[in-house]
Amino acid sequence: xxxxxxxxxxxxxxxxxxxxxxxxxxxxxxxxxxxxxxxxxxxxxxxxxxxxxxxxxxxxxxxxxxxxxxxxxxxxxxxxxxxxxxxxxxxxxxxxxxxxxxxxxxxxxxxxxxxxxxxxxxxxxxxxxxxxxxxxxxxxxxxxxxxxxxxxxxxxxxxxxxxxxxxxxxxxxxxxxxxxxxxxxxxxxxxxxxxxxxxxxxxxxxxxxxxxxxxxxxxxxxxxxxxxxxxxxxxxxxxxxxxxxxxxxxxxxxxxxxxxxxxxxxxxxxxxxxxxxxxxxxxxxxxxxxxxxxxxxxxxxxxxxxxxxxxxxxxxxxxxxxxxxxxxxxxxxxxxxxxxxxxxxxxxxxxxxxxxxxxxxxxxxxxxxxxxxxxxxxx
Numbered sequence: 001x002x003x004x005x006x007x008x009x010x011x012x013x014x015x016x017x018x019x020x021x022x023x024x025x026x027x028x029x030x031x032x033x034x035x036x037x038x039x040x041x042x043x044x045x046x047x048x049x050x051x052x053x054x055x056x057x058x059x060x061x062x063x064x065x066x067x068x069x070x071x072x073x074x075x076x077x078x079x080x081x082x083x084x085x086x087x088x089x090x091x092x093x094x095x096x097x098x099x100x101x102x103x104x105x106x107x108x109x110x111x112x113x114x115x116x117x118x119x120x121x122x123x124x125x126x127x128x129x130x131x132x133x134x135x136x137x138x139x140x141x142x143x144x145x146x147x148x149x150x151x152x153x154x155x156x157x158x159x160x161x162x163x164x165x166x167x168x169x170x171x172x173x174x175x176x177x178x179x180x181x182x183x184x185x186x187x188x189x190x191x192x193x194x195x196x197x198x199x200x201x202x203x204x205x206x207x208x209x210x211x212x213x214x215x216x217x218x219x220x221x222x223x224x225x226x227x228x229x230x231x232x233x234x235x236x237x238x239x240x241x242x243x244x245x246x247x248x249x250x251x252x253x254x255x256x257x258x259x260x261x262x263x264x265x266x267x268x269x270x271x272x273x274x275x276x277x278x279x280x281x282x283x284x285x286x287x288x289x290x291x292x293x294x295x296x297x298x299x300x301x302x303x304x305x306x307x308x309x310x311x312x313x314x315x316x317x318x319x320x321x322x323x324x325x326x327x328x329x330x331x332x333x334x335x336x337x338x339x340x341x342x343x344x345x346x347x348x349x350x351x352x353x354x355x356x357x358x359x360x361x362x363x364x365x366x367x368x369x370x371x372x373x374x375x376x377x378x379x
Contacts, residue, residue: 030141030335033057033087035095035131037075039066039317042094042144044302045327049335054088062313069306079130084137091338093135093143096322097127132166135173142198142334146322149179149191163195173197176204182323184210186300187219187262190323194330202337207329217259219297220279220290229281229288230274238275254278256287266298268319271312292318300324 034043034056043053056075058064068074076082135143152160167175175197182190196204230238242253254275255264264276274289281288290298292307292314300323307314 030091030338031089032092032094033090033134034075035079035093035134036097036127037067038063038096038321039305040070041299041301041322041324042096042146042327043071044305044324045322045331046092046094046335048328049332051092051331051335054090057082062309063317065308066306066314066317069308079127084133087134087138089138091141092334093131093138093140094145095131095143096146097131128163129166132171135167135171139199141200141338142196143173144327144330144334145195146327147193147195149193151193152179167195167197171197173199174201176206178206180206180209180326182209182300182326183262184213185325185329186298186323187214187216188264188266188298188323189262190265192322192326196330196334198337202340204333204337207333209326209329213262215260216257216262216279219294220259221294224288224291224294228291230278230286232286234273235286238273238278256280258282263298266295266319268316270295270319271315274315295319300326 029050029052031054032042032046032051034040034046034053037043037056037058038060043056047053053071056067056071056073057077057079058067058075059078064075064077131143131145151163154160164175164177167173175195177193177195179191179193182188182192194206196206198204238254245253256278257263258280267276270276270289277290278287279290292311295315295318296305296307297303299318299321301318301321302324309317
């Protein structure tokens, strides 16, 4: 009789199929795994550029419900419960590992409660090392990781130093990292750090993003149920709360916006009172919060995205998610890079005379921070 553990391992490995041992994606789309997948922001992004998901994992049961409703498969649960060897082979590892141990709000809350944060967070702080274990075993051609902006400065930079040195020195991956604001693609100020690494040195540049993007009106419905309008009591409380903190000289308070503006960062706590994003309804009316469908648009999700959970869970899910169009642009660059030869070096921008002279390209031996952007004026 086959054990449950062996049956589970066999089921996970069904997605493997034929695979080029050198990591190439010859004859099939590039394959990726979706770790800490949430509701599928990474999956939408990488599938939009032709990659194929072969494994997904998330421990939250409500996120699993939403993910299954949209992709037809239930993610595996706690990544610690899955043997690294049972995870299918893949070209790209994707992971928005939990940000609460490193976020400004999360750290502040944990400090106030006397709880540990960062790597010392017993529940979520060590999940990065699960990613490192998978990279070490499977050695994917590339990885794309995402986290809050504060990851870079958490614990005076020591947290990021450990992560960066683990990826580069311990695992041997050249790593590019950049803090990107989604404001150029969605009407939301949302800064996140992305880390992109390659098994072998490759020329990579993060895509360029517009400085300005759509306004809030582009994602708002004309009519919204009355239940999303704040109660007079809550509205009075928020105004008094804001006045109190303004008098104390700090920036706490609600974020009231109209259709011509952009919003603050949508957080996973939005379900509690929604104070960071309140929509002005004009005519001296009390402002309203944004329903889950508008949250989906604010995060760049397609209209076809199903929301099968309660408003409370939906707010948590979108607040913890990635801005899908941002990841899609990064995914496109990663896939483009992986489809080039390993020794690819971009051409110099040469004058006609220089081209005739066949000026040799410079030898590049450290591709980590390399950018070939020589621009020469014609004489």
